Amino acid sequence: MAMEADFLIVGAGIAGAGLAYRLTPHGRTVMLDMEEQAGYHTTGRSAAFYAETYGGPKLQPLTTASKDFLTNPPEGFSAAPLMNKLGAIHVFRENQRTQAEAVFNEMHGALPGVRMLDADEVLEQAPHLKEGIFAGGIDDPDCGDLDVAALHQGYLRAAKKTGVEVLLGAGLEAAAHDGTMWHVKTRLGQVKARVLINCAGAWADDIARRAGVEPLGLKPLRRTIITVPKHEGVPFDRHGPVIIDVDEEFYFKPEGNGYLVSPADETESQPCDAQPELEDVAVAAMRFEEATGMPVEKIEAKWAGLRTFAPDKAPVIGFDADHPAFFWNVGQGGYGIQTSPAWSELAASLVLKEGVPDMLARHGVMAEAYRPCRLR
Numbered sequence: 001m002a003m004e005a006d007f008l009i010v011g012a013g014i015a016g017a018g019l020a021y022r023l024t025p026h027g028r029t030v031m032l033d034m035e036e037q038a039g040y041h042t043t044g045r046s047a048a049f050y051a052e053t054y055g056g057p058k059l060q061p062l063t064t065a066s067k068d069f070l071t072n073p074p075e076g077f078s079a080a081p082l083m084n085k086l087g088a089i090h091v092f093r094e095n096q097r098t099q100a101e102a103v104f105n106e107m108h109g110a111l112p113g114v115r116m117l118d119a120d121e122v123l124e125q126a127p128h129l130k131e132g133i134f135a136g137g138i139d140d141p142d143c144g145d146l147d148v149a150a151l152h153q154g155y156l157r158a159a160k161k162t163g164v165e166v167l168l169g170a171g172l173e174a175a176a177h178d179g180t181m182w183h184v185k186t187r188l189g190q191v192k193a194r195v196l197i198n199c200a201g202a203w204a205d206d207i208a209r210r211a212g213v214e215p216l217g218l219k220p221l222r223r224t225i226i227t228v229p230k231h232e233g234v235p236f237d238r239h240g241p242v243i244i245d246v247d248e249e250f251y252f253k254p255e256g257n258g259y260l261v262s263p264a265d266e267t268e269s270q271p272c273d274a275q276p277e278l279e280d281v282a283v284a285a286m287r288f289e290e291a292t293g294m295p296v297e298k299i300e301a302k303w304a305g306l307r308t309f310a311p312d313k314a315p316v317i318g319f320d321a322d323h324p325a326f327f328w329n330v331g332q333g334g335y336g337i338q339t340s341p342a343w344s345e346l347a348a349s350l351v352l353k354e355g356v357p358d359m360l361a362r363h364g365v366m367a368e369a370y371r372p373c374r375l376r
Contacts, residue, residue: 003165005030007351008184008193010172010207012038014148014336015329016199017155018344019351024162026352030193031164032186034171034203039152041273042201045305046337047225047262049242049253050144051088053107053114055335058314058369060110062339062346065363069341070146078154080147086240086253088143089117089126091291094135100246104138115139126243127235130293143242145253148337155344172200175211177325182211195351197327202271202306204330213323216316216375218330220306221266224280227301229258231294243291250287258300261288266307274304307334310375315339317347317370327351328372346370 006027009016017038020031035041050070052063070083090107092100100116107114115138122137123129160166170186175196177183184191200207205215230236242253245264252261263284267277285296309331310316316331329347332339342360346367349357356367 002190003030004028004192005165006194007197008032008182008191008195009197009199011199011201011203012156012166012168013041013043013199013201014039014152014155014340015201015332015343016197017152017159018340019197019199019329019347020159020164021155022344022348023351024159024164026348029159029164030167030191031159032167032170032172032191034169036169038156038166038168042305042307042332042336043148043152045225045274045303046148047251047253047260047334048146048148048337049086049088050083050146050338051140051242051244052111052142053140054338055333057106057110059333059335059339061360061364062315062342063335064110065342065360065365066339070144070151070338073154077158078147078150080150082151082154083144083146084239086143086145086242087125088140088242088244089122090138090140090244090246091122091129091134092136092246093133096246097135100136100138103246107138107140111140111142113141126241128292128294129243130291133291138246146337151337151340172207172210177212177323182325195325195327197329197351199329201330201332202269202308204308204328206271208326211323211326213320213326214376216328216330216372217311218308219311220269220271220308222269222274222304223262223307223334224265224276224284224304225260225262225302226276226281226284226299227255227258227260228285228288228296229298229300234292234294250284250291252288252291259288261285263287269306271306274306276302276304280304307332309333312375315343315370316372316375317343318350318367318372321373321376
């Protein structure tokens, strides 16, 4: 196999698929992935909810700018809704009140609709919580449940219709730039490309090394998720809300006929097919029990994924300062799904050297906040 492209995207998860969707109309686009299944790692293991202030002020403009796409996707993009409203409550104990007030003030500056709840109001909205545990909460009524598969497949399907070539099981082995084109060796053969775009998540620094580009010091962090059944006799609402500890020591939400639970762990890891550790599974179950009073007698499923962050935890979107044909599109952390519509639009515009689109700029998105050169 020998191919030539304008844009070669490495990584077929949400970052790569979203960017392929945006770029394909502007030039021949090839996307490759080392796995036989697109989105096998982080994308396929996401907790899948949308909260505008989740991730802090560096992520919030991209999240807010993504809302319209997620609630009103283009016609034919997906047969299923991409987002269903759940609402979220950021709960706090009495000894967390000062932190909760600071979080509320930060959230309220971006989202005037959020409000403080007292203990009784928290229980009224979330009667499955244990009485006497939480002193109050921050109500975020616009939080939603995301259909990650529908979003990811929507990007892939639309990109394929407009001509993107997807090479699964390929993997980038080496890449060199001759001053005009990248010459990329993959498991399936050679690909030449004008621009090499790194969307490889936890493997992004390794991809950079193989292309002779200085790594950025990205850190993959393992996060654990379990699912547990609901309890008879305890109120259960499959439509919400998401419960998030104000210090993010846990979160859980309705999932099927039970709950999806995470201890919000962040354990440094090498890039790998992440697997849950027994200790983290136990912590997830314990924190759910403490918050709800419901004993976890059965764990229906458990898994782990890698959330990859830049050293300052902000996104990395832009051309490498020393290699102007190498584009970084990484550092999604745990926020890649909820930001992907705006993130992919920004990334495509920067690849095409068109600057920040007006709609994104109106939401406060600034390209300089995400440039790779800030990390060197």
